[in-house]
Amino acid sequence: MSLSFPLYLNPSFCSSSIRKSGEGGSSSSRAGSMKEASAVCYKKFIDFALEETKVHTHLATSPLQKKFNSLMSMDARTELQMLSFEAPKVRLLRCLSIEGNDGMQVLDFAVFPKPEFDLPIFCANFFTAASTNIVVLDLNPLHAVTDRDDYKEKYYRHLIPLGLKYAELLPWGGKITSESLRFFSPIVIWTKFSSSQYYYDVLFSAFKDYYKAWLELMEQATEEIDTSEIVSNREAQHRYLMWRAEKDPGHRLLRRLVGEALAEEILRSFLFNGVQELGSKTFLDYFPEYRSDSGTINEKRSMIGKSFENRPWDTEGNFLGNSLRWIMAVN
Numbered sequence: 001m002s003l004s005f006p007l008y009l010n011p012s013f014c015s016s017s018i019r020k021s022g023e024g025g026s027s028s029s030r031a032g033s034m035k036e037a038s039a040v041c042y043k044k045f046i047d048f049a050l051e052e053t054k055v056h057t058h059l060a061t062s063p064l065q066k067k068f069n070s071l072m073s074m075d076a077r078t079e080l081q082m083l084s085f086e087a088p089k090v091r092l093l094r095c096l097s098i099e100g101n102d103g104m105q106v107l108d109f110a111v112f113p114k115p116e117f118d119l120p121i122f123c124a125n126f127f128t129a130a131s132t133n134i135v136v137l138d139l140n141p142l143h144a145v146t147d148r149d150d151y152k153e154k155y156y157r158h159l160i161p162l163g164l165k166y167a168e169l170l171p172w173g174g175k176i177t178s179e180s181l182r183f184f185s186p187i188v189i190w191t192k193f194s195s196s197q198y199y200y201d202v203l204f205s206a207f208k209d210y211y212k213a214w215l216e217l218m219e220q221a222t223e224e225i226d227t228s229e230i231v232s233n234r235e236a237q238h239r240y241l242m243w244r245a246e247k248d249p250g251h252r253l254l255r256r257l258v259g260e261a262l263a264e265e266i267l268r269s270f271l272f273n274g275v276q277e278l279g280s281k282t283f284l285d286y287f288p289e290y291r292s293d294s295g296t297i298n299e300k301r302s303m304i305g306k307s308f309e310n311r312p313w314d315t316e317g318n319f320l321g322n323s324l325r326w327i328m329a330v331n
Helices: 015-022 027-039 043-056 149-155 157-169 197-220 227-247 251-258 260-271
Strands: 070-072 078-087 090-100 105-113 121-128 132-140 189-194 306-308
Touching: 043 078, 043 090, 043 105, 043 197, 078 251, 078 260, 090 260, 105 227, 121 197, 132 197, 149 157, 157 189, 157 197, 189 197, 227 260, 251 260
Parallel strands: none
Antiparallel strands: 070 078, 078 090, 090 105, 105 121, 121 132, 132 189
């Protein structure tokens, strides 16, 4: 089914928190609250991404859309909306948007390439509460840039100035574990900020610039014909998905909203679709250091026990992690 509808999210999405913010108080205070609430709505991010994607490629609705579309939380106070598409070079483009009536907003937007292409994975994870915002925006490397200089040169060297621009505007967000860091690129935006129109505008600008950069990489990408390289790409993406499906910090929120069973299905079949389809290795096959004495997966975020307080790349994109001061990670 080809993409034919002009609005990708329910037009009322984000409106409940605006209405809630506008209840009571003076007209001027209501106007201020409504402006702040509307600023945090991530619908325009999704609309921009999908419209921009259509300029570069043909989008078709994913078969996942029939099953994963929208639902309410167990307490009927939070709405979750899901969209999914595919394209000639894209295995899955999907997004999850969450709107709570307490002003909470979440966007989880990702684009996974087909294994015939070694493209980075576009990743935008944004969480907004009443006064706090937590952001990760990146072109996640399919192959670790700390190990593969050729991959870093191919996809990131020319994007370093873009990363530096937003590193100045959106400062490093503090401690991040060394295990998580291996899935980030030298241009990653990892930041936390208090709610303000200025930061929302900067974040939207960064999202647009990063997504346009990814689309340009996609346009230039050529299909791999070497079977061994395709197998390598598939395994690298499977490894990434296994890590995210098991250790992504947003899982607790999802489980609280919809329950353990449904959250697990959304995680493994929608958000990180491919954990079952792209390979047969388990999480512990890829990350044996997480095996507990009982043979199960250790729930700790970090087994190495290291995290980085400061940005571990220099202005040329060289990894400085081994020379930076590290602190004990909080699990």
